[in-house]
Each structure stands twice: as structure tokens, then as C-alpha cells.
Amino acid sequence: MKDSMQKKLLDKFYKGTLSNKDKGEFSRQLELDGFKERLAEGVIKHHARIQLKEQLGNIHLEMQQAEQKATTRNYLMALGVLLLLALGAAFWYFSGDTNKESIPKEELPEVLFAEHFKTYPNITSVRSIEDEKNNWEKAMDAYKEEDFRTAVKLFSGIPDTMSNAYMFYFYKGNALMSIEEYKEAEKAFLETTKTDNDLKIDALWYLGLIALKNNNLEEVKRIFGTIQTQYPNYKKAAVSDILEQLEY
Amino acid sequence: MIFNRSKQLSDEAVLRLLKSGDKKNEQKALNSLYKEHYGKVKNLLGKMNANEGEIQDVFQDSIIVFYENVLGGKFELKAKIATYLCSVARNIWLTRFKKNQRVVSQEDFEKPENMMFTEDLDELFLDKERKTFIRGLLSLISEDCQKVLTMAIFYKDSMKEISQKMNYQNEQIARNKKSRCLNYLKNAIVNSKSVMETLKELG
Known part of the structure; x- marks a missing residue:
């Protein structure tokens, strides 16, 4: 085959x-x-x-x-992330601000400051009429752009003889806080509180925050206590929270 | 599909490893081949209505065809291994398709350019009974004999290579061993009554 x-x-x-x-x-x-x-x-x-x-x-x-x-x-990773998110959300929802209980007491003022400090929005309507007002306008433009260092420089060139000086001090204080110049900011806010004006209570609020930042708890208690008494509806929840957290 | 996408070997590296005759290298190359090309063949055959089990089977047979061609010196790297495997897989699938009495035109069959199949693709596909029978036959000879014959017949190793792998003193010993082992197997087939009967039954 x-x-x-x-x-x-x-x-x-x-x-x-x-x-x-x-x-x-x-x-x-x-x-x-x-x-x-x-x-x-x-x-x-x-x-x-x-x-x-x-x-x-x-x-x-x-x-x-x-x-x-x-x-x-x-x-499992996706589940873990979801679980963490859910737990975080549940914890946040149910515990309110009690999560700060885990924060060491000495760190609490700093945490409260970080939580509550926000620069005041620019709600001014500035129009240039004279030279000095040009600086004011530029300063507020820089403030709006969150260029706080430029804003501080420009605010410093404005004479404090203006009729609305309390306002310029108020924004200058905010700008100074934003660049962490708390001592100078305190001075500026104190100027705002010297007269009776629409920003006085806000200036007081920021003074309270500066006291928090400086860990000056007696001053915190005094300022927020004053706000609570004299302006009971002003940032009611926030003021109560700060005082409660600090056990006043 | 989430398969291991760790760095795979180049076509040249796969060929070199497969030709090296080393078992570890073979494993490395087959691993790389499998992981690199399974997805492509799966896509191709999936479009031809093959199911997961059929794809796995055909893909593995395609690798065997490829490997045998490499060993037989019939594979030249004129096209990518991926192209070759897809082409072989397609033809194997169509052969089975035809077997299942589904109409396939001759034009559907392709042969990769310059690449010859070692033998009829159909011959690769043994049924369960034949596989059992073959395993049974091999069990009639010693493990060393199985190795020597596999090296000589399937891997086409030279006597020199076999003597090195088996630690024989020289090629002549390997040659004698191969001859003896082949005789053992032939005698085992003929002398075993049950084997003869099974052979006739299987036929």
C-alpha cells in the first residue's frame, strides 16, 4: 500500500x-x-x-x-469607595458638628476659624470721581480678583478722611486677613466698629474670628457673646456653634 | 474584558523562545501568545457566532497549529503572529461550521500568505474516545520513552538536543533510545489484545 x-x-x-x-x-x-x-x-x-x-x-x-x-x-474598590462615601455622609448627617469632638481641644479654635472664615463679598459700587477714589476702585477690583496683596497696597494709599472710611477699613481688614496679617486686620476692623454703620456687626464677627485664630479664647467669648446678645439673629447657628464647641 | 495586560513579548521574542527547546521558555512564550491574542480571536469568532467554549477551543488549536509550524520551520515572520492566528482560527472555525452542515463557500477559507499548515486542520480535532485511547497507549511505555519520542517526533529535536536534555553521554545513545522506544510503542499497540480491539472499535 x-x-x-x-x-x-x-x-x-x-x-x-x-x-x-x-x-x-x-x-x-x-x-x-x-x-x-x-x-x-x-x-x-x-x-x-x-x-x-x-x-x-x-x-x-x-x-x-x-x-x-x-x-x-x-x-470591592468601588464598593469600598461607596461605603466610605455612605459612611462619611451618614456620619456627617447624623453627627452634625459633633465630629469636632475628636479634634484635640488646642486645635479647635484653629479649626473653627478655618471653618468659618470667608472673605466678605465685594458688594460695593465704586465709581471714580476724584483721584483718591481711583485707588479705591482699583483696590476693590483687586479684592474682587482675590489679589489681596495688591488690594492691601491700594487700600493703604487711600486717605481715611473719606466719608465711607468704615467701608474701606472693613475691606482692607478682609484683605489683610486673607494674607494672614491678622494684627493689621484687627486694627482695620476696629476702625470699622468705631462708628455706627451697616458693616459694624460684620466687623465684629471678623474680630471674633481673629481672636479665634490667635487662640484668645477670652476675647472669643466676649465678642461672640456680644454678638449673641446684641444681634441674636446674626449668624445665629455659627455663633452658637463656636461658643458651644469652646464650651462657653 | 479585563485580562492581564502586563508587557507581552514581541513576535520575534515569542519565536525565539518557542524555538529554544526549553520548557520554561515555551511556557513563557505560550503565556504571552495566549494573553496577547485571545481577545482578538474572541472578537473575530464572536462575530461569527462562536460561543465562549468554542472560541477557547479553536484558539487553543490555532496556537497548536502555529507552534507546529514554528517547530517544523514552516512559519516565517512575514506577517504578524496575530494575523496568522486569526486566519488559522477563522479557518478552523469554518471547518467545524461546515462539519455541522452549515453552508460555507470555499471562498470563506483563507490561507495566510506564505504560511503552510502542517496538515489537515481536521486532523487536530480528536474526539474524547480517541484522546483516552492515545493516553492509554502512552501509558504502556516508560516516562523516559514518552519524553524521547515526543522530543524526536513532535518537537523535532535533533539527537544532539535530545542527548543534552536527557543527559545522555552522546547522540548515539539518544538515537538508540528513540529506536527502542518506538519499537516498544509499536509492540505495545500490536501485542496488547485490548488495544487492538479498541483500535478496531474506534475505527
Whole structure:
């Protein structure tokens, strides 16, 4: 039998397509050494393929496990983030400001200051008429741009003889606070409080915050106590909070 | 799909490792091949309505075809390995498709340019019974014989390589061993009554 015929017979055997006639031929061929050798070689080849396929199957399994791990890890991470957010939100919602209980007492004034200090918004309407008012206008522009250092410089060039000087001191105080010049800021706010004006209570508030920043608790108590008594509706919750936190 | 996207080997590196004849290198190359190209083949066969299990099976057979061509010196890096694997996978899938009596035109079959398949793709796919039978046959010879014959016949290792891997003193010993082992296997096939009966039944 020709080589090609033997090959065909073996191919049919591996494919499982031997006819009854082929089976007879297959049995006869098994007597021949050449055919047996071909069969043996085929068996070795197929066995190697089976082993290789098992090896590839293991790689696939490994890859799937890595994928599952990554998916689980991503899922857990997402869950963790959600849980943290939920816990944070719940804690914040239910505890109100009591979270400050965990803050060391000596750090509390600083924390309260950071929490409550915001520069006063520019609600002025400045129009230039004279030269000195030009500086005022520029200063407020810088203030609006949150360029507080420039604002402070420009405020310093404005004569305090203006009719609305209390206002210029008030904004100057805010600008000074923003660049952490608390001592100078205090002076500016005190100027605002010297007269009866619409920003007096606000200046008092900022003076209270400066006292907080300076950890001058007696002054904090005095100023916020005054606000609470004389202006009971002014920043009511914030004032109460500060006094309660500091156990007054 | 989130598969390990750690740095994979270049095509040249994969070929070098597969040809090195070292088992660790082979594992490294197969790992890289699998992880780098499975997604591509999955996309391709997915569009041809293959399910996950079928894709896995076809992809693994494609790698075997590729590997055998590399070992047989029939693979040249004229195209990317990815292109080759996709082409082989497509043809294997279409062969099975045809087998399942679904109409496929001859034009659907492609052969990658300048790359010959070692043999009929169909021959790769043994049914469960034949796999069991082959495992049974191999169990009739010693482990050393299995190794030597696999190296000589499947991996096409030279006698020098076999003697080095098996720690034989020289190539002649390897040659003799191979010849003896092949005879063991042939005799095992013919002398075992149950093997002969199974052979006839399987046919």
C-alpha cells in the first residue's frame, strides 16, 4: 500500500470515519511495520497536542482567574469607595458638628476659624470721581480678583478722611486677613466698629474670628457673646456653634 | 474584558523562545501568545457566532497549529503572529461550521500568505474516545520513552538536543533510545489484545 493510502487510512482513523471496508484494511495494515510506525508516530504527535492543549487550558484558567480577581478587586474598590462615601455622609448627617469632638481641644479654635472664615463679598459700587477714589476702585477690583496683596497696597494709599472710611477699613481688614496679617486686620476692623454703620456687626464677627485664630479664647467669648446678645439673629447657628464647641 | 495586560513579548521574542527547546521558555512564550491574542480571536469568532467554549477551543488549536509550524520551520515572520492566528482560527472555525452542515463557500477559507499548515486542520480535532485511547497507549511505555519520542517526533529535536536534555553521554545513545522506544510503542499497540480491539472499535 502506498504511503498516501496509509496516511488516508490513519487520517480516517483519527477522524473516526473508517468504513467497514476501511476497518478491514486497517487491521491488515497493522501487520506491517511501516504502518505500525506511522500509527505510533501519530499517537506521539496527538499525545503532545493533548498535553499542549492542557497547558493552554491552564493558561486560560489562570487568565480567567486574574480577570475575576481584577473584577472582584475593582468591584470591592468601588464598593469600598461607596461605603466610605455612605459612611462619611451618614456620619456627617447624623453627627452634625459633633465630629469636632475628636479634634484635640488646642486645635479647635484653629479649626473653627478655618471653618468659618470667608472673605466678605465685594458688594460695593465704586465709581471714580476724584483721584483718591481711583485707588479705591482699583483696590476693590483687586479684592474682587482675590489679589489681596495688591488690594492691601491700594487700600493703604487711600486717605481715611473719606466719608465711607468704615467701608474701606472693613475691606482692607478682609484683605489683610486673607494674607494672614491678622494684627493689621484687627486694627482695620476696629476702625470699622468705631462708628455706627451697616458693616459694624460684620466687623465684629471678623474680630471674633481673629481672636479665634490667635487662640484668645477670652476675647472669643466676649465678642461672640456680644454678638449673641446684641444681634441674636446674626449668624445665629455659627455663633452658637463656636461658643458651644469652646464650651462657653 | 479585563485580562492581564502586563508587557507581552514581541513576535520575534515569542519565536525565539518557542524555538529554544526549553520548557520554561515555551511556557513563557505560550503565556504571552495566549494573553496577547485571545481577545482578538474572541472578537473575530464572536462575530461569527462562536460561543465562549468554542472560541477557547479553536484558539487553543490555532496556537497548536502555529507552534507546529514554528517547530517544523514552516512559519516565517512575514506577517504578524496575530494575523496568522486569526486566519488559522477563522479557518478552523469554518471547518467545524461546515462539519455541522452549515453552508460555507470555499471562498470563506483563507490561507495566510506564505504560511503552510502542517496538515489537515481536521486532523487536530480528536474526539474524547480517541484522546483516552492515545493516553492509554502512552501509558504502556516508560516516562523516559514518552519524553524521547515526543522530543524526536513532535518537537523535532535533533539527537544532539535530545542527548543534552536527557543527559545522555552522546547522540548515539539518544538515537538508540528513540529506536527502542518506538519499537516498544509499536509492540505495545500490536501485542496488547485490548488495544487492538479498541483500535478496531474506534475505527
